[in-house]
Amino acid sequence: MGSPVSFPRELLYVVAGATIAWCAVRALEWAWWKPRRLDRALRSQGLRGTAYRSVAGDAPLAERLNEDARSRSMPLGCHDVVPRAMPLFHQTMKEHGKMSITWFGPSPRVTITKPALVREVLSNKSGDFEKLKLGRLQRMLHNGIGSHEGEKWAKHRRIINPAFHLEKLKRMLPAFAACCTDLVDRWEGLAAGDAPCEVDVWPDMQNLTGDVISRAAFGSSYLEGRRIFQLQGEQIELAVLAMNKIHIPGYLFFPTKANRRMRQIAAEIERILKGIIAKRENALRAGQATSDDLLGLLLESNMAHTRAGGNSKAGITTDDVIGECKLFYFAGMETTSVLLTWTMIVLCMHPEWQDRAREEVLHVFGDRTPDYDGLSRLRIVTMVLYEVLRLYTPLTALQRKTYRPTELGGVRYPAGVVLMLPLLSVHHDKEVWGADAHEFRPERFSEGISKASVDAPAFFPFGWGPRICVGQSFALLEAKMGLAMILQRFSFDLSPSYTHAPFTVGLLQPEHGAQVRLKRLH
Numbered sequence: 073m074g075s076p077v078s079f080p081r082e083l084l085y086v087v088a089g090a091t092i093a094w095c096a097v098r099a100l101e102w103a104w105w106k107p108r109r110l111d112r113a114l115r116s117q118g119l120r121g122t123a124y125r126s127v128a129g130d131a132p133l134a135e136r137l138n139e140d141a142r143s144r145s146m147p148l149g150c151h152d153v154v155p156r157a158m159p160l161f162h163q164t165m166k167e168h169g170k171m172s173i174t175w176f177g178p179s180p181r182v183t184i185t186k187p188a189l190v191r192e193v194l195s196n197k198s199g200d201f202e203k204l205k206l207g208r209l210q211r212m213l214h215n216g217i218g219s220h221e222g223e224k225w226a227k228h229r230r231i232i233n234p235a236f237h238l239e240k241l242k243r244m245l246p247a248f249a250a251c252c253t254d255l256v257d258r259w260e261g262l263a264a265g266d267a268p269c270e271v272d273v274w275p276d277m278q279n280l281t282g283d284v285i286s287r288a289a290f291g292s293s294y295l296e297g298r299r300i301f302q303l304q305g306e307q308i309e310l311a312v313l314a315m316n317k318i319h320i321p322g323y324l325f326f327p328t329k330a331n332r333r334m335r336q337i338a339a340e341i342e343r344i345l346k347g348i349i350a351k352r353e354n355a356l357r358a359g360q361a362t363s364d365d366l367l368g369l370l371l372e373s374n375m376a377h378t379r380a381g382g383n384s385k386a387g388i389t390t391d392d393v394i395g396e397c398k399l400f401y402f403a404g405m406e407t408t409s410v411l412l413t414w415t416m417i418v419l420c421m422h423p424e425w426q427d428r429a430r431e432e433v434l435h436v437f438g439d440r441t442p443d444y445d446g447l448s449r450l451r452i453v454t455m456v457l458y459e460v461l462r463l464y465t466p467l468t469a470l471q472r473k474t475y476r477p478t479e480l481g482g483v484r485y486p487a488g489v490v491l492m493l494p495l496l497s498v499h500h501d502k503e504v505w506g507a508d509a510h511e512f513r514p515e516r517f518s519e520g521i522s523k524a525s526v527d528a529p530a531f532f533p534f535g536w537g538p539r540i541c542v543g544q545s546f547a548l549l550e551a552k553m554g555l556a557m558i559l560q561r562f563s564f565d566l567s568p569s570y571t572h573a574p575f576t577v578g579l580l581q582p583e584h585g586a587q588v589r590l591k592r593l594h
């Protein structure tokens with residue numbers, strides 16, 4: 073055995089010094105030089121915006137503006153929600169122009185509001201735009217098709233698409249109707265007698281849409297899914313807080329109380345999902361279940377993957393199945409529940425439209441349970457839902473990042489710039505929708521989506537291009553079924569305890585609930 077090699081002490085000092093210097097240069101590049109370079113590249117082309125100050129970017133400013141916006145509620149009947157729901161972007165666009173720079177940590181973020189440019193970014197024909205990567209936070213939230221890119225995204229989309237084909241949706245309709253019946257029966261129990269009863273409809277809508285996604289996509293009961301929804305709600309709130317600090321590398325590994333709780337939640341959700349998956353796998357093997365719904369299709373693909381000895385080309389892994397389940401439990405519930413909630417609030421504010429929608433529903437269905445053909449003939453109800461999606465867009469903004477240098481609308485963007493597409497602002501833009509952009513006028517959709525705006529198409533509640541919402545027909549059918557059954561049985565107005573306070577936590581929500589008075593019709 074030879075003696076251990078000994079390095080001269082001086083050499084160790086040199087190596088340590090070089091390593092520290094290298095780390096310092098990397099940190100400076102990330103936190104200062106690169107942001108400054110990108111800033112200069114954008115400003116030299118005439119773009120203006122907030123000044124880059126620190127690694128936190130505009131998070132502290134956003135927090136201050138949010139607090140200020142939330143200290144005031146809005147007058148009833150006012151739909152000019154952007155200043156309250158997106159105060160940072162509203163203020164920056166007012167001060168620096170519609171195409172302005174804000175800072176997402178050390179990344180510059182440029183707002184894109186021209187509908188043609190929004191379409192160009194979301195169509196991504198050049199392949200120059202990618203989704204923002206949230207790394208570990210994404211994995212903890214919902215690591216599914218919504219965050220995959222390239223081949224993996226295409227493969228998952230191919231597997232998932234058939235679960236939302238028209239024939240499948242039609243077969244889901246009885247499940248939709250059963251969930252809606254549970255809700256309206258319960259409300260009828262509360263509103264027995266002639267006096268109206270007060271209900272905060274938002275949690276009830278969350279229960280309804282949670283029930284629908286559990287039964288229709290996973291063939292499981294709401295009770296099984298309930299804990300997942302509760303945990304996901306808490307996880308989103310923690311994630312929104314963490315987003316302000318995520319720019320500090322490794323932040324999620326810090327042993328803070330919030331980070332520990334997020335890990336616990338992620339583990340518990342996975343445990344419940346594994347239980348649901350194992351039950352369905354056993355039923356599939358015993359021939360007691362079909363692979364017809366979303367979970368069935370995912371598991372079929374997973375079984376093909378296992379049969380192929382784990383070959384990544386054949387099917388998807390068990391981790392992939394769990395990631396997709398997490399995403400669909402989230403995407404299938406929260407979005408549609410806020411759509412239905414805002415629709416009820418807005419119809420309270422505009423009773424003439426509530427009457428018109430009810431007349432139509434009663435004309436088409438009487439007191440029968442709505443069926444597919446009837447639902448696809450509802451014109452007024454569809455126009456109302458579109459107008460609510462425009463004024464109270466559930467996902468208020470989408471973001472993409474330039475993957476390599478590219479040109480968009482005459483501006484050259486270096487790689488690493490975030491493009492912020494504030495859908496809610498686009499939907500409220502007077503240049504796009506006319507002087508009445510903040511008003512509730514469902515008739516603007518009377519000749520379809522493409523004729524509703526000046527710069528058309530400019531209606532993006534479900535996104536655009538290849539990544540357009542895979543569940544949009546599911547969501548609209550569910551919303552029509554829910555609204556039709558509510559209108560068949562109740563009239564409703566706002567409770568005096570309701571305050572109009574739309575605000576954004578992931579989605580556009582009613583900050584203090586949605587207290588509505590329900591009156592039975594007969």
Ligand code: HEM
Pocket residue numbers: 217218219229285289399400403404405407408411466467470471532533534535536538539540541542543544546547
């Ligand atoms: C009113 C209800 C809904 C709204 C407003 C909505 C909105 C959106 C938007 C804007 C996107 C595009 C995101 C992007 O491009 O970054 C999206 C994607 C997606 N949505 Fe929805 N959604 C709704 C309901 C649903 C439902 C019910 C499901 C599932 C059952 C669903 C599943 C998805 C999935 C999986 C994606 C990702 C698609 C992809 O990246 O290929 N959504 N949604």
